[in-house]
Amino acid sequence: MSVYLDHNASAPILPRVRAAMLAALEMVGNPSSVHGPGRALRALVDDARDKVAKAAGAEAKQVVFTGSATEALTQAIVGGVKAFGIDRVIVCATDHAAALKAAEASGVSVRVVGVDDNGIVDLGALGRHVETASAAGEKLLVAVSWVNNETGVIQPRGKLEALIGPTPHVLVIDAVQAFGKRDLDFAACATDMMAISAHKIGGPAGIGALLVKGHADTVRLIPGGGQEQGRRGGTESAALIAGFGAACEEFGEVFEADRAEALVTAFEDRLIALAPDAVIFSRGAERIGTTSNFAVPGVKNTVAMMSLDLAGIAVSSGSACSSGKVGRSHVLSAMGVAPDLSECGLRVSFGWSSTAEDIDAFFSAFETVLSRHRRNGAAA
Incomplete structure (x- = not known):
């Protein structure tokens, strides 16, 4: 047993995810090729992008496929520092190591905001960082895990967005544990970038996505041949992406x-x-x-x-x-x-x-x- x-x-992987991936593996070609097999794979990728976007409350053009949520967070934080001219990164002490390590690799100073004994972020301390930076003409990138992967604690995303959203500062939300279980409503929210993953909802490992608002389209991490509208280089894995799309549909049902x-x-x-x-x-x-x-x-x-x-x-x-x-x-x-x-x-x-x-x-x-x-x- x-x-x-x-x-x-x-x-555990969902049944329709396995079937979608096997079907994609039977196809030949590259999603960026202009011939028939390439166009068929591009259609499969676009269909999966639509499904992921629907599950995240996002627009399809806001979905950037990545190799994992760790990569998505690294792109948001490391790439965001460069794209937005960030002076300092603020993280929460209970954030996932993916965010904490990305902050360390960002090339700018990092400040860690503490939590109370239940694991809720200290909004007062975060507010003071925002006030100090704003007064000095500095720009912050704030990264917080919405749902903690170890304790299940839900951070007050609405209050974070109310604090950061109206300012020139940048808000990145790790929504990996929330995706599929909470309403992300990405298109309408005040979060600039959000990371999600397939394998937490019964999809395959090795595929994630970064949700980006239009003003964050210049955020880059991996240069390449212009895939993902130039936002993430590398040939897309049609099979993994198809599995991600199928998971978004089936997880919502089961x-x-x-x-x-x-x-x-x-x-x-x-x-x-x-x-x-x-x-x-x-x-x-x-x-x-x-x-x-x-x-x-x-x-x-x-x-x-x-x-x-x-x-x-x-x-x-x-x-x-x-x-x-x-x-x-x-x-x-x-x-x-x-x-x-x-x-x-x-x-x-x-x-x-x-x-x-x-x-x-x-x-x-x-x-x-x-x-x-x-x-x-x-x-x-």
């Missing part, structure tokens, strides 16, 4: 937000009943209804994950983009969680294929983990 509770890392939220609620209720000393992180904040990040004091995540994995249960300790490391989370550290507790942090994340039986299987295995921990504690 195998139970997958790590949808935030990557969701993912039920209310059902996922009910699973998280049932999971957390059962966790507290089993382990009353368990700590559920960010429980006091608005969270996406797919994610629970928790710790049972004294139960190290390295030990718990090994035991769960042997029982066929896939969970994580946080981001999967940390070179396979298990241990202390930078997100929990930023929230002020004590080191010994953060080293016990585990994340379960539900998605389109999750069921109540998955929860049963998890607790069947986790009870064994806790029993062993309690026996060892009593023996000591």
Whole structure:
């Protein structure tokens, strides 16, 4: 038996996605070629672009396909610094490593804005950065993850847009965990650029997109032969793009937000009943209804994950983009969680294929983990 509770890392591929990709792989040519096979592939890419745009509330011309959301964020931040003449990049302490590393590589100074103990960005501190920069005639690029991939915390995007949108500063939103689960409404919003990914919604890995407003069309990262209207060089992967488009359609049909939220609620209720000393992180904040990040004091995540994995249960300790490391989370550290507790942090994340039986299987295995921990504690 195998139970997958790590949808935030990557969701299982959807059936129509696989079919769309296989069909595209049967086609020959290059989407930039002017002959018949090339035009057929271009039509496939354009159709997928329309589907992605519809799912994001964007215009098709605002969708730039990239090799991943990490690339999209790097293009937005590194490319945005150059295109807009940015003086300073502001990031949130709990942002994904993709944004934090891109900021470091931007070539300008970086300031990190902290969060409260629930992981909500300090809007007061951010506002002071904006005021100081505006008074000095400097331009900022502010990057924030809308939905945190580890805790599921939802940042106040509306307040961020109200703070940054009316100014000359640039706002970049990492919408990877929000895409497909929240209304992005990109075309009408005050965000300048937004990153999304296919494999979080049952599409293939290796394909993402940067949503860009018209005034950000000059943002570049990879020069090349003029693909993506000159905004991202390199031959488009028609198969991956077709899979992305298919995922945008099918995920909307099979993912039920209310059902996922009910699973998280049932999971957390059962966790507290089993382990009353368990700590559920960010429980006091608005969270996406797919994610629970928790710790049972004294139960190290390295030990718990090994035991769960042997029982066929896939969970994580946080981001999967940390070179396979298990241990202390930078997100929990930023929230002020004590080191010994953060080293016990585990994340379960539900998605389109999750069921109540998955929860049963998890607790069947986790009870064994806790029993062993309690026996060892009593023996000591």
